[in-house]
Amino acid sequence: MASIGQIIFWSMIVLIFVIAGIIILLLAIAFSVSQGSVVTNTPFPVGNLGKDVMLGCKFQTKTGQISSSVSITWQKDGLTGVVYQFQNNAGHLQDQNPQFKNRVTLFPDVITTGNASLLLRTVRMEDEGVYRCSVTASGVTGSASIRLRVGAFSAPNITRSENNSLAANAPRWLPKPDVTWLDLNGSQLNSSTQFSTLTMGIVQVTSNLQVQVTDGIYTCIIQNALVTALSTATVTGNGVSTTTDFTFNSSPNIMKSHVISTSFILFCMLVR
Numbered sequence: 437m438a439s440i441g442q443i444i445f446w447s448m449i450v451l452i453f454v455i456a457g458i459i460i461l462l463l464a465i466a467f468s469v470s471q472g473s474v475v476t477n478t479p480f481p482v483g484n485l486g487k488d489v490m491l492g493c494k495f496q497t498k499t500g501q502i503s504s505s506v507s508i509t510w511q512k513d514g515l516t517g518v519v520y521q522f523q524n525n526a527g528h529l530q531d532q533n534p535q536f537k538n539r540v541t542l543f544p545d546v547i548t549t550g551n552a553s554l555l556l557r558t559v560r561m562e563d564e565g566v567y568r569c570s571v572t573a574s575g576v577t578g579s580a581s582i583r584l585r586v587g588a589f590s591a592p593n594i595t596r597s598e599n600n601s602l603a604a605n606a607p608r609w610l611p612k613p614d615v616t617w618l619d620l621n622g623s624q625l626n627s628s629t630q631f632s633t634l635t636m637g638i639v640q641v642t643s644n645l646q647v648q649v650t651d652g653i654y655t656c657i658i659q660n661a662l663v664t665a666l667s668t669a670t671v672t673g674n675g676v677s678t679t680t681d682f683t684f685n686s687s688p689n690i691m692k693s694h695v696i697s698t699s700f701i702l703f704c705m706l707v708r
């Protein structure tokens with residue numbers, strides 16, 4: 437028979453373990469929440485050669501408060517040094533890779549709102565790759581990765597041709613796109629498209645619709661693996677007015693290859 441003393445002793449031990457367990461659990465929850473988050477809304481941006489591109493990155497702390505001592509580091513996979521580093525409210529560029537000298541900036545005015553986005557100027561082909569935005573501040577530690585792809589794209593100028601048809605002219609595309617014309621009902625219309633090569637493989641696109649047009653709405657779609665330009669041409673009287681929307685294709689190929697390589701690794705592990 438256990439004495440009262442022993443029962444109390446063991447009860448205390450059990451109680452201590454239970455309380456310790458609860459405290460550890462609470463700490464773990466508090467700690468994981470207090471990590472905050474670092475995310476991007478645009479994981480697959482497409483840069484337009486020679487133009488500027490924004491690499492989006494934002495962060496949030498558990499409390500929503502952002503202290504003034506935010507440290508932001510942008511790095512590019514496979515490249516030494518940093519793309520840009522921000523510490524103590526200033527750029528720290530001693531370790532900046534020369535590729536990015538005078539070409540990148542953050543937006544210091546909005547960092548305390550959780551905006552760690554990077555502006556990259558005059559995009560070049562070699563800027564393609566995976567960028568990592570890492571943020572450290574009180575209440576937030578983390579990183580987000582952004583895969584930048586680079587091409588060329590431009591809105592077409594759509595005009596009425598002499599033979600009462602339409603012609604679209606887009607000055608710069610890379611890689612070489614496909615062109616499709618649709619009527620208001622979404623039926624495909626015959627057309628013929630020519631490409632003339634400019635510098636660096638960039639092509640000028642000229643596409644002639646091969647049907648006569650009447651007043652109404654026509655759609656011209658210029659599309660490559662990176663970008664889709666959807667132009668709506670409204671034909672009235674002698675004039676044509678055009679609006680173009682660009683959408684950046686998310687990277688199904690990249691995702692697929694990730695899935696495949698992951699399954700392949702799993703498969704190899706199973707076979708072993």
Ligand SMILES: *[C@@H]1O[C@H](CO)[C@@H](O)[C@H](O)[C@H]1NC(C)=O
Nearest residue numbers: 492493494543546551552553
């Ligand atoms: C960050 O701020 C810049 C400049 O104000 C703005 O253009 C950009 O859209 C912002 N990015 C995000 C993710 O909020």
Ligand SMILES: *[C@@H]1O[C@H](CO)[C@@H](O)[C@H](O)[C@H]1NC(C)=O
Nearest residue numbers: 591592593594595596605607
């Ligand atoms: C579109 O083409 C018309 C006719 O060739 C030309 O007058 C006009 O300047 C062009 N507009 C643009 C934005 O290129």
Ligand SMILES: *[C@@H]1O[C@H](CO)[C@@H](O)[C@H](O)[C@H]1NC(C)=O
Nearest residue numbers: 618619620621622623652653
């Ligand atoms: C679109 O479809 C309607 C109904 O089928 C038809 O009457 C019309 O002619 C079509 N318009 C074009 C431009 O093909």
Ligand SMILES: *[C@@H]1O[C@H](CO)[C@@H](O)[C@H](O)[C@H]1NC(C)=O
Nearest residue numbers: 623624625626627646647648
């Ligand atoms: C489109 O072109 C094909 C082949 O040149 C031709 O057989 C067809 O009739 C054309 N369609 C229209 C709607 O003009």
Ligand SMILES: *[C@@H]1O[C@H](CO)[C@@H](O)[C@H](O)[C@H]1NC(C)=O
Nearest residue numbers: 599601628644645646647648
């Ligand atoms: C109009 O002319 C262009 C070439 O100038 C040609 O490609 C197109 O087929 C012609 N369209 C029609 C409806 O004949």
